Amino acid sequence: MADIQGSYDDLFTAVPSALAALLDEGDVGGSVAVFVDGEPVVDVWGGYVDAGRTVPWGRDTIVNVWSVTKTMTALCALVLADRGELDLEAPVARYWPEFAAAGKDGVLVRHLLAHTAGLPDWEGPVDELYDWPSATARLAGQAPQWEPGSAAGYHSVTQGFLVGEVVRRITGRSVGQYFAEEVAGPLAADFHIGLSAEHDHRVAPTVPPPSRDEDYSASAARSDANASTGTAIRVRDGNSVAWRRAQIPAASGFGNARSVALAQSVMACGGAVRGVRLLSQGGCDRAWVEQFSGEDRILGMPVRYGLGYGLFGSTYGWGGWGGSLVMIEPEARMAVAYVTNQMREPAEDQRGLEIVMSAYDGLKGLRS
Template sequence: MRRLRFAPMTIQGICEDRFGAVRETLATLLEGDDVGAAAAVYVDGEPVVDLWGGYADAARTVAWERDSITNVWSITKTMTALCALILADRGDLDLDAPVAEYWPEFAAAGKGGVLVRHLLSHTAGLPTWDEPMATEDLYDWEIATSRLAAQAPRWEPGTRAGYHAVTQGYLVGEVVRRVTGRSLGRFFAEEVAGPLGADFHIGLPAEHDHRVVPIIPPPAAPSPEADDPRNRPGNPPVPPAIANTLAWRRAEIPAANGHGNARSIGAVQSVLAGGGTARGVRLLSPEGCERVFEEQFRGTDQILGVPMRYGIGYGLNGGWLPNPRSCFWGGWGGSLVVVDLDARMTVSCVMNRMADPASDAGQRAFLLVMAAYEGLTA
C-alpha cells in the first residue's frame, strides 16, 4: 500500500491513495477560514488516513503537530457511552435497570423509574440543573452529581428528548463510578484508552499541557448569560474560552472536556465500527456493539429544536449517511465522529477554530465525511 506524505506546514501525515479526497478537502478548509485541524479514517480498525495541518494559535505562528491535542467538547460523550456499553456487555451494568439500583440517592423526587438507557439517550428529563450552578461547580463531582440526584425530572422519562449537554456525563459517569469504584476518566484510561494505545483523556494530566492546542472561540461567541442551545438555559454558563483554562482540563467532565485528536478519536471508536475489536484488542462483543442501534427516541429534541434519532449513547443515522447501521456525534464548534458498522469505517475530525453555530458549524466536518465515503468506492 502506497502512502502519501506531505510537506511541513501544509498537510502532514499518511493517506492511502484512494482517500485522497480527504486530504484535498482538509487542505481546502485550511486554505480558508480554518486555522488548524486534523482528520482520520479507520477501516477494519486500521488507520488509512491520519492527517493534520495548519496552526495551533490564532496568530498562525505555531504549527499544529502530529501529537497536538485539543478539547473536543461533546465528542467526549461517545467515549463515555462506550464505557457504559462495555460494562453492559460484561454483564456488570443493565441498561434497562433503574438508575437507582446502582445509585440509590437518585430515586429522590420521583426518579425511581428513570432507567440507565434514559441517561444515555437524553430522555431522562435532566437536561440541566434546577439549582443555580456556578461554572466552578462543574469541577466538584459531588456537587454536580448530588444536585442531579435530588431534583425532579422535567418530563416523564423516556417520553421526550432534550439534549443533556453537560449533565449526561455526570449522570452516566456516576453510574460507572458506582458499578466499578472508579471515576469515568480513570475507567476510560485503564479499560479503553490504555489497551488501545489511544491518546485521549477525560481529565487531562499536567504532563500533556504543552501539547494542547487552545480553542479559538467563534467571532460572535455567546456571552456567559446567552441562551445558547447547547447549554440552555445557561446553568451554569459555559463560555467557549473556558476550555483553555487549567481548571477545565484537570476536571472530569465526561460530556464535554475530553482532550484528544482525530487519530485518537478514531482509534477508540474504530472498536465499535469493527464489531468490538480493533488492532487485535477486543472490548465488546458484536452483540454489544449492536445495542447502539436500539432506538430510544425519534422526533424533535426540545432543547436543540431539531429532529433527532437517539440510540444508546449515540445519534443514529437520520438519512444523511449512506449506510443504515451508522451512528455519530459532534463537538461544539464543528468536530465530528462518524461510526459506520456496515462499512467498518470510522471518520473523525477536530479543529481549533470553533464555527459560528448559525453558519458553518457542521459543514466542514460533513465535507470530510463525504470525502471519506468517496474513498470506499474508489
C-alpha cells in the same frame, strides 16, 4: 493551499484536500483520521495550535472535542453492560440510590444514554463542574423536567455526570480512570477524560468564531425558541486549566482525530480492534437500537438517539460544540473523526459533514 502533514491512502486524497480547503477558508488548525478495519487510511493534520498562527499543529497536538466526549463515556457504559456488570434496563437508583429523589425512581440507565432522563440543564455554577461530588449530588437532588423516557432533550453537560456516576458506583473508578484503563490503554488511544499537566504543552486552545471572543457561550448553539435556562458554558471556561483537569465526561475530553477514530473503531468493527476485544458484536449492535425519534426539546430539531450515539441512517456518531465530529459506519467498518480548535457559528458549520463525505469518496474506491 494549506500545508497538510501526515499520511493517507491514495484512494482517500479527497480527505486531506477537504481539510486543506477548510484551513484556506480561515480555520486555525485541525486533524482528520479515517480508519477502516481498525487501521488508518487517513491520518492528517494542518494549520496552527494558536490563534496567532505561531505554533504549527503537530502529529500529537490534542484539543478539547467537547461533546464528541459523550461517545467515549457511552463506550464505557456499553463495555460494562456487555460484561454483565450494568443492566441498561435497570433503574439508575439501583446503582446510585440517592438518585431516586425528586421523582426520579423511574429513570432507567438507558434514559441517561438517550437524553430522555429529563435532566438536560446544568443549573449550578461553572466552578461546581470541577467538583465531582458536588456536581453529582446536585443532579441527584434535581426533579426531571418531563416524564423520564417520554421525551428527549439534549443533556449537553449533565449526561456525562449521570452516566459517569453510574460507572463509578459499579467500578469504584472515575469514568476518566475507567476509560483510561479499560479503553484507551488497551487500544493505545491518546484520548483523555481529565487531562494531566504533562499534556498541557500539546493542547490547542479553542478559538471562538470570527468576531466572537472567549465569552462566546454554548447557549449560542441552541435555537432561540428552546434556549436553555441552565448555566452557559463559555469558550474561556473550556480553555481553563480547571476544565482540563476536571472530569466533565460529556464535554471535556481531549484528543486528536487519530485517537477518536481509533477508539470508536471498536464500535465500527464489531467490538474488536487490532486484536483487542472490548465488546461483543451484540454489545455493539445494542448501541444502535433506537431509543427516541422526534423533536429534541432543547435542540429544537428532529433527532434519533440510540444508546449514547445519534443515529443518522446507517451511520452513527456525534459532534461537538465548535465543529469536532466522529461518524461510524459499521457496514464498511469505518470510523471518521475530525477535530478542530476553530469554532464557527453552529448554523453555518458544515465542516464535519464535508469531511465525512470526502471519506465516502475514498470508500467507493476501496470497495470497487
